[in-house]
Amino acid sequence: MSDNPQHSDQTHFGFKQVDKNNKASMVADVFHSVAAKYDVMNDLxxxxxxxxxxxxxxxxxxxxxxxxxxxLAGGTGDLTAKFSRIVGDKGQVILADINDSMLKVGRDKLRDRGVVGNVEYVQANAEALPFEDNTFDIITIAFGLRNVTDKDKALASMYRVLKPGGRLLVLEFSKPTNDMLSKAYDMYSFHVLPKMGQLVANDGGSYQYLAESIRMHPDQDTLKSMMETVGFEQVTYHNLTGGIVALHRGFKF
Amino acid sequence: MPTPQLISALVETSINGVLALDAKSHERLKGLSGKRLWVHVRELPWPLTFCFSQRIDVLVDSDIEALSETPLPADCCLSLSLTTLPLLQDSSQITKLIKQDKLELMGDIHVAQGFSQLLSELNIDLEEKLSSLVGDVGARLTFQRLGAVKTAVTKKAHYIKTIIRDGAIEEKHIVASPIAIAHFCDEVNMLRSDVERLEAKLSLLEHQVNPSTDD
Structure with missing residues (x-):
């Protein structure tokens, strides 16, 4: 799947073509709308x-x-909570998200669970990360990259702030490897998801965008080559649940 | 679906769920806080790493060869069989297990023993936990009935065992009684002694008939 719209003034917002400058605020509106019910909807x-x-x-x-x-794009902090315990007092976890509603929900949730001390919260744009070069041992972006306007720029920014020897993990919806699964998944995404979103979060439109944005996201091999282009080495990916989701991993040496 | 992650999630949820039932377990867990225990159970294809903090996180390590790594992937690394796992509680057995190749150990054994102790010293008052859900009377009655059922089942099991034993020994004669087996063993021992005496006599006679065979 090509990501060519990024090289013009237009980009995709789901299946629509929109001005590049408007996408971030449109995505922000989606997440402001779903933040409160984000975890429940994810589980459902x-x-x-x-x-x-x-x-x-x-x-x-x-x-x-x-x-x-x-x-990165840590949303309601599922990964942060676990990383916080693993890295311990001597380590540090930064939960960054461009959307302040998601960040607030994440911060409240983690503080309620007693995840404090080694966690910081930063509102940041993945395309221009506000950190010094070679800062992090690990960067994760789970279900966030597809919402970024300029993915190449974001990947380059992640590469810059990663320490040599560090690794980037991109967990994102991808392309199912089986045709039957792909058709069932399409039916579920375009017919069930928006209705579920309407029923639970009272916002079918945002979940229509979710389904569309997944289809517009680069497939496994395209994302792999995008990571390699910005400098990541030993890039591999694992298909999960038949390729509905893929985890890409790349190293900076 | 990644099976190892499903299993590690199950292990993690079970352990933390059980620990949450004992209010004092959090105090004991503090002693292990910040430590990591890497366990390769030989029956499983992937090692598990237990990370201790205010709770226990279980990670799947894809690298089985981690024992040869420097530095080690955890404060304590164990490679052992499921059958060896319970034996670790007795620290005097550890050297013996290592010599028998039943246990590979690197790092601080106190982390593994601390984890084992954490689980073995669990003191869970299930009746009290149940009383918060169904009230004191409901919990008391439930446990009284469960106790009565347990006693009845134990009695019944003992009765059935006795019937089967008596039937097999006394009526059908398909199994020997314990006294008959002891008597048989005694007779075998006596026979063995007789044979040894006979051997000794034969050897003596052979020596008397042909004294040069010893040289």
Whole structure:
């Protein structure tokens, strides 16, 4: 799947073409709208499987005591909570999200659960990360990259702030590897998801965007080559649940 | 679906769920806080890493060869069989297990023993936990009935065992009684002694008939 719209003044917002300058605010509106029900909807939509995908991401991260981790587009902080315990007092986790509503929900949730001390919250745009070069041992971006306007710029920014030897993990919806699964998944995404969103979050439109944005996101091999283009090495990906989701991993040396 | 992650999620949820039932377990867990225990159970294809903090996180490590790594992937690394796992509670057995190749150990054994102790010292008052859901009377009655059922089942099991034993020994004669087995063993021992004496006599006679065979 090509990401060519990024090289013009237009980009995609779901299946629509919109001005590049407007996409960030349109995506922001979607997440302002769904923030409060985000966790409930994630569990409902994925039937809880998103927790297993996130566990797999953490297992592939190689996180250790003392590591500095950036959980980009970290939303409601599922990964941050676990990383916080793994890296311990000597380590640090930064939960970054461009959307302040998501960040507030994440911060409240983690503080209520006693996840404090080594976690910081930063409102940041993935395309221009406000951190010094070579800062992080691990960067994760789970279900966030597809919402970024200029993905190449965001990947380059992540590469810049990653320490040599560090790794980037991109967990994102991808292309199912089986035709039957793909058709069933399409039916579920375009017919069931928006109705579920309307019923639970009173916002069918945002979940229509979710389904469309997944189809517009680069497939496994395209994303792999995008990561390699900005400098990541030893880039590999694992298909999860038949390719509905893929975890890409790349290193900076 | 990543099976290892499903299993690690199950293990993690079970352990933390059980620990949450014992209010004092959090105090004992503090002693392990910040430590990591890497366990390769030989029956499983992937090692598990237990990370201790205010709770226990279980990670799946894809690298089985981690024991040869420097530095080690955890404060304590164990590679052992499921059958060896319970034996670790007795620290005097550890050297013996290592010599028998039943246990590979690197790092601080106190982390593994601390974890084992954490689980073995769990003191869970299930009746109290149940009383918060169904009230004191409901919990008391439930546990009284469960106790009565347990006693009845134990009695019945003992009765059935006795019937089967008596039937097999006394009526059908398909199994020997314990006294008959002891008597048989005694007779075998006596026979063995007789044979040994006979061997010794034969050897003596052989020596008397042909004294040069010893040289």
């Amino acid at each position: 939509m994925s039937m809880g499987i998103h927790r297993v995908w996130k566990r797999f991401t953490i297992d592939c991260s190689g996180a250790r005591q003392g590591h500095k981790v950036l959980d």
